[in-house]
Amino acid sequence: MERRSFLKKAGAGLAAGAAVSLAACGQSEQAAAPAAATGSAPAGAPAVQTGLPEIKWRMTSSFPRSVDTLFGSSEMLANRLREITGGKFDIRIFPAGEIVPGLQALDAVQQGTVEMCHSCSYYYVGKDKTFGIGTAIPFGLNARQMDAWIIAGGGQELLDEFYSNYNVYSFLGGNTGVQMGGWYRKKIETVDDINGLKIRIAGIGGEILSRMGAIPQQIAGADIYPSLEKGTIDAAEWVAPYDDEKLGFHKVAPYYYSPGFWEPGPAVHFYVNKAEWDKLPKEYQSAFRSAAREAHILMTATYDHKNPQALARLLSQGVKLENFSHDIMKKAYEVANELYAEESAKNPAWAKIYGEFDKYRKSQNAWFSVAEAGFDRFMQSVR
DSSP: OOHHHHHHHHHHHHHHTOOOOOOOOSOOOOOSSOGGGOSOOOSSOOOOOTTOOOEEEEEEESSOTTSHHHHHHHHHHHHHHHHHTTTSEEEEEEOTTTSSOGGGHHHHHHTTSSSEEEEOGGGGTTTOTTHHHHHOOTTOOOHHHHHIIIIISSHHHHHHHHHGGGTEEEEEEEEOOSOOOEEESSOOOSGGGGTTOEEEOOHHHHHHHHHTTOEEEOOOHHHHHHHHHHTSOSEEOOSOHHHHHHHTGGGTOOEEEEOOTTOSSOEEEEEEEHHHHHHSOHHHHHHHHHHHHHHHHHHHHHHHHHHHHHHHHHHHTTOEEEEOOHHHHHHHHHHHHHHHHHHHHHOHHHHHHHHHHHHHHHHHHHHHHHTHHHHHHHHHHOO
16 A cells, blocks of 8 residues: 555545444343353443442453553443442552563463463464464454354354363453554565565464464563564564554554464453452442443553544655565465364363354354445545
């Protein structure tokens, strides 16, 4: 996409500065256990009876405070719970690193070090690649489709059966929407250009690029900029324009690629220790589910609001917006399917969830191609 084209089409909408609106959703995800942990959350804040106990929990986040939209989802949950319960259910939030490192948040909940965490399941694919499906796998579901699968399509039950092996329940806690494909010091035009590319990327996406010849690097967020600047790495993926802009990658890597096919609709989750959840009064469980759903909706709405503005600012500073070629996308898709077939042959947990996930993805894509895609293409073509 050309810089001038984006700026011209985005200008009118940016000037309007639409505010983010929020509405609570009707049906909540079900936790796989007692009847008190299941059922539909009310549309508004549930009434909490007097005489209920005071509850104090600790939540460790996988995100620093500086990543305000991701971290803000946990703050939204805690604030709403205090409002709904008159301060009786209080959750104290700890950013990544204050109790445990961000990528050990789930372990802390599993072991009972803290009652809950806010994290992405694909951080834990080293334990089992099945963890990747709960957040995002390359060429998976977009944000709306992921919500549909988890909330209404049976995904929650499948995920919680898997998560029960790790002593946790899961609740949707945000989605960034499809992410960008990252920042590159030089143009990437052909599949051959992937060979030898040193790129900061982790998880299953990193494994796919590795099979295409890239050299994935595990680098913490704070170290990405100097690594790009010095040429220690050739490219880095992070999130999307709003978060990327704050880290200044555009100053040292001018090519900004789309889409991040490895993260088409990454869902973030609140994970709660099973024993601690089971001890909660049912009124607090209902309040928690409602607050979690509000926080989930807020994250996607906030990113959808902020990303266009951030991208316009980046393009005005000379960033070169590029699309991965069809050949690169097709090759990555083929490699991804090979990996998924291999994992299905050796990992029963993956085979069970991915089999249902894949059928749902095909159905969703067939439907989205009928109305959504046609409308989107038209609207994106007009001034």
